[in-house]
Amino acid sequence: MRSDRILRSLIGSANRHRVFAFLFTSLISSAALAQSPGDPALGERLYRTGLGADGRPVTAITQGDVRIAGNQLTCVSCHRPSGMGTSEGGTYVPPITANHLFAAREANRALRNERFKEMYKEVQTERFYQDVRKARLRPAYTPETLVRALREGLDPAGRALNPAMPRYELSDADAANIVAYLATLSKGDDPGVEPDTVHFATIVSDGIDAARADAFVKTIDAYAEWFNRDVRDDLARPGFSPYYRDEFIDSYREWRVHVWRLAGPPEGWREQLERYYAEQPVFAVLSGLVAGDFTPVADFCDAKHVPCLFPVTELPRTAHAEGGYTLYFSRGLELEADALAAWLSAQKASPAHVTVIHSADAYGRRPATRLAAALAARRPGLAIEAHEVSDAAAMRTAIADAAGRDDDTLVIWPGHLAAAATGALAESPPAAWRVLLPSTALDAARALPATVRDKVLVTYPYDKPERIRPDAYRARAWVRSRRLPIVKWDDQREAYFALRMTDWAMAHLLSDYHRDYLIEIIEHEVENSLDPGPQPQMALGPGQRFGSKGAFIMRLDPDAPSGLVAVSDWIVP
Known part of the structure; x- marks a missing residue:
């Protein structure tokens, strides 16, 4: 009865049933969470894609009143695959690994190390530095307080989390799954690491x-x-x-x-x-x-x-x-093929007919296939004639045959037959007014005689040598x-x-x-x-795996210090 009088005096009888309903629901949810161990695999899917156990996106509220779907703002997009967090738009995103969540946050070396890294990575906004300097000491999360943080945005000490952190509308199954996954996330050193x-x-x-x-x-x-x-x-x-x-x-x-x-x-x-x-x-x-x-x-x-x-x-x-x-x-020879297609398509005297000779190995077949697809996308209807060769004799024959035709563009992807290809070009100078080779054939191409060298261009996915x-x-x-x-x-x-x-x-x-x-x-x-x-430049964003994104088209010039002169700007196809 005393507790009932206290409730009446604090909140009034009109709200009493609402409070009891909330407490009852919380107890039921906690009991359900305790009984369900959760599926870490489904929790990982929720973390990475925002999809709940039923295969549909969960919903959430961010910035106090903005409703979003879980696949619009996934956990991984801010906290990253490692769970170690990052900075996002000047906002400090803290780590949420198993070691960080399920341990008390105390003023110790672990907290110092975590914040030290963020303080000296790069120039940030003043708001970021203020956020990083906040100690946010708290007890360790339990499964129940972690679910409360996800649903209500409160840490174990009852303090509100950053409003940018979504408040998720999680079912009990989804809550159990994400807790099970976070309990494994970056827990302990990965294989290959020993004490010393x-x-x-x-x-x-x-x-x-x-x-x-x-x-x-x-x-x-x-x-x-x-x-x-x-x-x-x-x-x-x-x-x-x-x-x-x-x-x-x-x-x-x-x-x-x-x-x-x-x-x-x-x-x-x-x-x-x-x-x-x-x-x-x-x-x-x-x-x-x-x-x-x-x-x-x-x-x-x-x-x-x-x-x-x-x-x-x-x-x-x-x-x-x-x-x-x-x-x-970089993407290697496929990047060279895309850059070549972009350059050819942009020329005032763009090709009317392209002959492609390529080796049967991956060094020839892959860029040749990529070039054909890129040219077809940029120049629908362009005539492309491809010849695959399997040995040096076949390479010489194919180049000799092409030399007698009046095609304007000859592209050769010689693979391991670069010496045979350049030797055939020297023996049978082609009528085509431009002959294109990949960077892998550059060393062999330097020995070409002047009668052929002046027609040869090379795709070059590196910085200008000078x-x-x-x-x-x-x-x-x-x-x-x-x-x-x-x-x-x-x-x-x-x-x-x-x-x-x-x-x-x-x-x-x-x-x-x-x-x-x-x-x-x-x-x-x-x-x-x-x-x-x-x-010339390397750059990666989250999930990106190719640092350099372009190439030059070079001509051979024995009078240049490097033997190469760029005939194009840096091409990013």
Whole structure:
């Protein structure tokens, strides 16, 4: 009776039944949540897509009165796949991993590390810095208080969350599912991480010149040795703290790089990678030098959720690449095909008939197929005549046949037959007034006689060779100071970029060794790198996987310092 009188005095009899109904409903919901363990797989779907257990989007209210569907503003869009959060429109988005949610937020090193990373990533708004500086100390979430936060926007201490955080109208099943998933999200270190070591791999396939592969691997090994020496020096002197490094000493790990060598055709690579991984899981794959279609490697990395960071390949997996675990420099030969189609279509004297000769391997077939599709989309009705050749003799015959015709444009994707193609062009100068080759044939094309060279253009998905980047000289000095062989500089420069980018991103992980988080940091910061390798600019957004998006069309000019002169602007098809 005393509690009844208190209720009457506080809220009046008219609201009493409403309060009891609310309390009863809350108790029922809590009981239902306690009885249902939830399905983490359905919770992950809700987190990533906004779809409830019934397959329909959940609904929510944001900013106090804006009704949205769950698939319009998903959890993953702000809190990211790792659950580590980000900044969105000047708003601080906190981490919601299992370790963060289900532990009390106290004024300790973990909270300091979390906020330290956000304070010094980039210039932010004053509102952001004010938000980050708020301690928000609270008890640990329980399943019940977490559901209340999702539905009502209140933390365990009863404080309101940011109004930008949607208040979701969740069924009990959806509530149980999302709680079950969040209890697993980025919980503990990912595979490949040990108390004092992080394991990495680099991948080298058959079909790569031995000296080239050796120089590539030595570059990666030298960087790991250099990194580890600094780690050991800091660990040996924990009291010596320039830049406060010993404040983060618990996050220090040495790198151990394993070289995974792939033998035989690409069809057998997946099995070999599985064996390597079973022997020693790795946290990430550093670069890689692969001859042939990269698809089996990308499929493996997606299946294991292993980041594969900037491999050297002209044949990346372009299908279903977005949101995957492989980050590429560019789309390789497919990008060159798209850029060529855009350039040809934009010419005042655009082609009336295009002859395409391509090798039967993936280096010829894939860009030829891509070019035909891109030209058909841009120039419906354009006559395209394609010839596939399987060996050097067939390549020479096809070029000799094309040389006698009066087609205006000849495109050759020679694949492994570049020497045969350029030799045939020298023997049978074509009547076509422009002959186009990919960047993979550039070395062979430089030897062409002047009678043919003046007609030849090359697609070039790199920066202009004459552009000077000071950090590129530092990269070369770093390689030379370690007496490393330089066989193909672009390979080593791209590997060096991948290593520096990984080094920088790993430093920002601190003790949060989550693979998704590593990718998210690289997505966020890759465009700020001092040296983007041979590319003019690298940029990635959430889920994007191709850093460089364009190409030049170059002509051969032996009088130019690099032997190349651009005849186009940077083409982003």
